[in-house]
Amino acid sequence: MGIVRTLDWVVLVGTILTIVAYGAWRTRGTRDIEGYLKGGSSLTWPTIGLSVMATQASAITFLSTPGQAYEDGMRFVQFYFGLPLAMIVISAIFIPLYYRQKVFTAYEFLETRFDVKVRCLGALLFLVQRGLAAGITIYAPAIILSSILGWSLSGTILGIGIVVIVYTVTGGTKMVSQTQKHQMVVMMSGMIVAAIVIAHDLSDTVSLPHAVKVAGALGRMNVIDASFDLDNRYNLWSGLTGGFFLALSYFGTDQSQVQRYLTGRSVTESRLGLLFNGMFKIPMQFLILFIGVLVFVFYVFVKPPVFFNQPTIEAVRETSHAARLAEVESRFDDAFDARRSAALAYVAALERGGEEGAKAALTAAGEDVARVRAEAKALVAEAIPSAETKDADYVFISFVLGYLPVGLVGLLVAVILSAAMSSTASELNALGSTTTIDLYRRLFKRDASDAHALAASKLFTMMWGCVALAFASFASLLDNLIEAVNILGSIFYGTVLGLFLVAFLVKRVTATPVFAAAVVAQGVVVTLFFTSSLGFLWYNVVGCGVVVIVSLLLQPILGARDTTAPPR
């Protein structure tokens, strides 16, 4: 498919190579383990803040989030409400302790507080979940871009993976942070320009306030949901509590984030970098979701495909279900026309008053369109049982390719690839560091020189890169990519956070009780995952709570066995 034109290619390749080349030039000459793993402790808060944001903002963020708003509305933004509060706790408690202990990794701290087995458990939990997530981080954009753009899937995976592995292995932490700073600028610039272009395109038909009202009538402006429901993934309360615990665990104990702010030249720079993230993360997610809502309103007036994954729908046309598909598409056209007319009537009513009746008609017409789309998805599942029926991840990229001007298409594909590379780089960097510092140098080669540790760190980073590539090559498309990563994280994060909270706050608990409690907590969370419908954000609360409570209960029984000194 020749959707990406010459100018797009120039913008895409130029943007990515310029960022990587500039990062390599800025970080040339890193030759010691301190410089390689902690960036020489030389970075300032803008670099740290942008690097922290770029680490979290994977390609999935830019592909999946607008599609999530298209399908489900704005409510996903509530997921981030606990984040600023977590930044405050990490800034006030975690960062000073990490600096005082002069640690390379978060898990190193667990040994100074408990013992080596707790440190290794924390490191292993991190390696398992982050090693898997790194594969998804590469695979997710590759499957979508290759499908839509007609690129080879394995070529796309290798292309993203090899560039990241080369610059992460050669430049280390400082290179990762420097490239992330510029990747983040490209990502946000690209999304802001996209929002302006979409709003401008819409203005021929409807003003921005009226577009928001149309989205509201069709259930897409559900930014705040104050109802309390444990099975509801995204509401105000799950966001503030579950989101708080998830953010506390992710930013406070996940080495891919801890390594970003340990590069700071002082406690102040690290704190300000994290608080910068706390200040701008929610507005950023709001913008990305709002772009999804604008795309939704655009497609209220311009006919969308009945199913956004076009290669899949074309495959259905080749099956015996082609006639039924044509019939569903015909009914979709009718439902779309009815919704478009109802939307225009609602906009007219907004201008002259008396909009209640028009709004009810629009809402009903919107439900009809949703019903026909659901039928189309069911038909896809029937025709090709192995096909992915959730097309939300294809909404935004389809819109970009279909309606944005040449050049901007290249910039937005660069946004998606930059995001994939920035988060993968942090993951590989952290996986290599943790393997070297917490396992290899701690358990197998305690007398390793700095030069040996540096070589080992590069080797382990490359090894994890190959693991991620292998996992990406064999993964299959998950239900919703961003949710898949968050669910995977939530299964492990609660337990790890529990270990750190006990370390920081419950001074009388010693190593063996907290180790046993962590094993119990991980078992409980995994059991809940397989047997209950509990919203995944609550796994963080449960895992953390079980570690704290069980370690307190076990302390009188198992604590006497510990010979380690009581905590300071």
Added chain:
Amino acid sequence: MSDDAPKSTPDAPPPILGRWRNVYVLLVVQLALMIGVFAALTWWAS
């Protein structure tokens, strides 16, 4: 701000805010305001 800028004082908050506690309060107030604005937007658009 360049990464080659002079080192900042090890644990000093931004001078304009005086103490770290004030920085944290600012962040909480911003969060509360955002939730308020989002709630108003939800109510207005629905």
